[in-house]
Amino acid sequence: MPSKATTNYKPQTTNKQEANGPLVGIVMGSESDLEIMNGAAEMLRQFEVEPELTIVSAHRTPERLREYAQKAKERGVKVIIAGAGGAAHLPGMIAANTILPVIGVPVKSSNSIDGWDSMLSILQMPYGVPVATVALNGAKNAGILAAQILALHDTSIAGKLEAFKEYQDDIVMESVKNVKNLGYRNEFD
Ligand code: RP5
Numbered sequence: 001m002p003s004k005a006t007t008n009y010k011p012q013t014t015n016k017q018e019a020n021g022p023l024v025g026i027v028m029g030s031e032s033d034l035e036i037m038n039g040a041a042e043m044l045r046q047f048e049v050e051p052e053l054t055i056v057s058a059h060r061t062p063e064r065l066r067e068y069a070q071k072a073k074e075r076g077v078k079v080i081i082a083g084a085g086g087a088a089h090l091p092g093m094i095a096a097n098t099i100l101p102v103i104g105v106p107v108k109s110s111n112s113i114d115g116w117d118s119m120l121s122i123l124q125m126p127y128g129v130p131v132a133t134v135a136l137n138g139a140k141n142a143g144i145l146a147a148q149i150l151a152l153h154d155t156s157i158a159g160k161l162e163a164f165k166e167y168q169d170d171i172v173m174e175s176v177k178n179v180k181n182l183g184y185r186n187e188f189d
Contacts, residue, residue, distance in 0.1 A: 030109070033109065072098055072100055078101075080102045091131045105134055
């Protein structure tokens with residue numbers, strides 16, 4: 001039998017954001033979107049933002065969608081990332097029910113026709129209800145964009161984004177060296 005102390009144990013977190021509730025909500029139409037949408041969560045963790053992540057289906061759980069979108073702001077969420085495939089109405093319908101910024105991720109899913117269906121469903125929002133749409137399967141960029149929005153009011157996240165930019169520069173410059181070493185003419189560097 002575990003002791004009372006053991007059963008009452010709750011993991012302590014040093015992450016201020018985790019203790020205060022999620023700043024970013026990641027939702028997706030189906031568990032089958034998780035492989036792609038996990039990219040957004042992984043990216044955010046690189047900036048020490050622990051998002052919440054769950055399934056909300058525009059078509060299969062319309063009431064849950066409404067409740068999630070309408071309660072997100074009062075729960076302290078600042079940005080919502082929504083991903084779906086096929087007839088991808090989730091990001092748009094989330095945006096219809098909140099004033100929080102919504103980043104849409106078109107997912108190439110089992111029911112997609114090449115992903116264009118999902119992309120256009122998310123991209124072609126009518127006037128008044130914007131969704132910031134990233135590339136097909138671009139969940140990682142959605143994570144970065146969400147971090148950039150948070151960084152407007154968080155110098156710690158801003159610093160991590162600056163470091164990330166420098167890292168990307170370093171990676172490309174490494175490739176420049178590699179290609180030059182292969183013997184290609186380059187009088188620029
Ligand atoms: C969309 O339909 C989901 O977002 C998913 O991309 C796609 C297929 O869903 P499942 O049939 O795999 O649950 O609503």
